[in-house]
Structure formats: structure tokens, C-alpha cells
Amino acid sequence: MCPVAEDLIPLAVTDLKQYLYCPRIPYFQHVLNVPRPVTYKMKHGTLQHLELDRLEKRRGLRSYGLREGQRMFHLAVTSPGLGLHGILDLVVKYEGKQETRYLPIEFKHQEGPVHTNVKYQLAAYALLLEEAYGTAVHDGVVYQIPGKTVRHVRITDEMRTYVQHTLSAIRNMMRNEAFPDPKTRARCGDCEYRRYCNDIR
Template sequence: MDSGERDDIIMISAIQHHSYCPRQCALIHVEQQFSSNVHTARGDAVHARVDEPGWETQPGARVERALPIWSDRLGLAGRCDAVEFRHDGSIYPVETKHGPRKAKVHDDLQLAAQAICLEEMTGKPVPRGAIYHHTSRRRREVAITDALRHQVEEITVAVRGLLASGRLPLPVNDVRCKECSLKDICQPEALMAKPAQISLLSSLFVPD
């Protein structure tokens, strides 16, 4: 990909962040804010190995780690924790997450975005991949469905619009906030505590 030909490249991680919470996505990718908590610290520890580029052979596959990927069509870029190039010709991305084996749609969307990039790069279909849950040491296979692909494309458009606007969406102040490392920066309870504040925030964040 000649990334110099466009200036609106979106990181694949933004797809995951936006699907979890648009405000979190804006804080990270618009305002360049980031903070650590126990969850992100565990994630960093888990990724210490997979973030190192390299390759290895396993029974039936060559495994590339920290592989750069992109999609010119969607304007996406990022890297895969691991991609298994199997001897039968199939391609199988594997994304590592800390925590127990539990389905999370924002993780599945990140994997789907990786699959879309790999398909464009290789010209081969990538119908499935896996999330490796480090705590349980188990994989959860994910089918890269048409529905997931469509969501990736919709969210890519939404993220691009969010980045272009430079504005922060309103806080959600729901169960997602409990585990978010940006909670202290976002301050969802304080900002959404009173109707008057909600009204003021809404007027502040309406596009010109």
C-alpha cells in the first residue's frame, strides 16, 4: 500500500475502540489520550511476545507474528498478532486477548478487519480466524461472516467521520465504563449527572 497517496488511513485498532465506545475511540485517536489500568497492563504483558515481528514453523503451518497488514479499498492499516499460512493454502489470523474465553463483538470486528486486509493483500479468501484468550489458554474460532464484514465497513466510515470532525461524542455512562482505562479522563458520571449538563454538552458537540 502506498500510504502516501491518502491521508485518511484508519488504524484497525480504531475499529475495535469505536465498536466498544465511540467516545473512547475519539479520546484515543482524536485527542491522543491513553491511560493504563489493570486490564490494559495485563493486555500489554500478554502482547509482549506477539508484538515482536518474526516467524516460526508449526505442524501444518508457517506462523508470521506482528505482521503488517492494510486495505487500500477501506483505507485501513494495522498488524496481526499472528497469521497462520497453512500448508493447505488457507490463511488464518489469530488475535490474542487477555481474559477468559468469552465472545466480544468488538474483538470479532477487529479480527474481521484483519481478514479483509489479508484477503486484499493475498487475493485469497479468509473465511475464519480465532481469538486466543490468554487466561484460559483457549482459542475461540470466529466465522468472518458477511454481517461482520458489513459492520467493519460501516464502522470504518463512522470512524473516518469522527476523526474528520475532531469532536468528542457524549459519554455513555453505562456498564462499559467500569472496565475502561480512560474512565478518569472521560468522567462519564460527572458529565452526565444532571439534565442541565447533558443539555449543555449536547449544544457543545453539535457540528457547525
């Protein structure tokens, strides 16, 4: 592992995902230290995740494009070099043609195309797995709970670079305590932090 830089503010993968959804969310959490409101949707989602964990242990791996592998639930991974940490919903460890490989899988309560912030969340997890296990991670999976749909996401070098640039942008925002513009106001209606945005009606 790379040594952590002394001035590197530690971040979670969820900070990256939320920043790409709306940069004000990590601003409220880390700059203003506003406690995150717990909504009914979040509580219900936690219960669904627990049930899915139970059912996942009994399912085959064919839908993920694998014949066999070892499931690792809620795997914690950390990179001092990136100043990044996270907990994956599921990682499948399997044998590739020449080396052991790792497939990151995230469970999401959504349907349709995979959201951009979720794609980069997977890319961030890929970086963490690559550093932890010394092997390349080229693919990730989003399991969409409502329709039991498996979406495969290709992890590219451009995505890895974008993740690192975004982590720098988050840290600059935190150091400068700069209040960011919302990503898009179309998302404000469902945001649990909406009441803290005085410029949103």
C-alpha cells in the same frame, strides 16, 4: 491494491475495536489527542504476550484445526483502499484444498464468549489479509490466555460490510469532531479514559 482516496483518514484496526467498545476512545485519541494512559493491566498484558509468543513457537497447530502451517508473528498489513492498517498477533499460513490460506489469530486476556468488538477486529484483519494475499479468509481464532481456550470465529460477508460502515462512522466522527455518547455505562468503570468523561460518575 486499490489506490487510497485523498480524503480517506487512515485508521488502525485497534481504532475499530475501541470504537465498538466505546466510541469515545478514538474520539479522545484522534480528535482531542489525549495520550492513552498506560495501566498496570496493559503492562502485564504485554509481558504475557511476549511469553505466549515464546511458548506458541513450540506448540502444534491441532488446536487451531490445522495439521501444519507457517506461523507469522506480529504481521503488519495495510490497505490503501480501506485506509486501514494493523498488526496481527499471529497469522498461520497453510495449504488449503485449492490455494494457500491464512488464519488470523488474536491473543486476548479474557474468558467466556468472544466479545463483539473482537469479532469485528478479526473481520477487519481478514479484509486486510484478503487484499494483501489475494485469497478469501473465512475464519479467525481468538486464543484466550487465562484458560488457554481456542475460540473459532466465522468471518461472514455481513461482518465485512459492517466493518466498512463502522470505519465510515469513525471518520465522520473525526471530521465533524462530534462528541459521541458512551456505548454503555456499564463499561466505564474499567476504562482508562474515564477521567476525561465529565458526564460519567
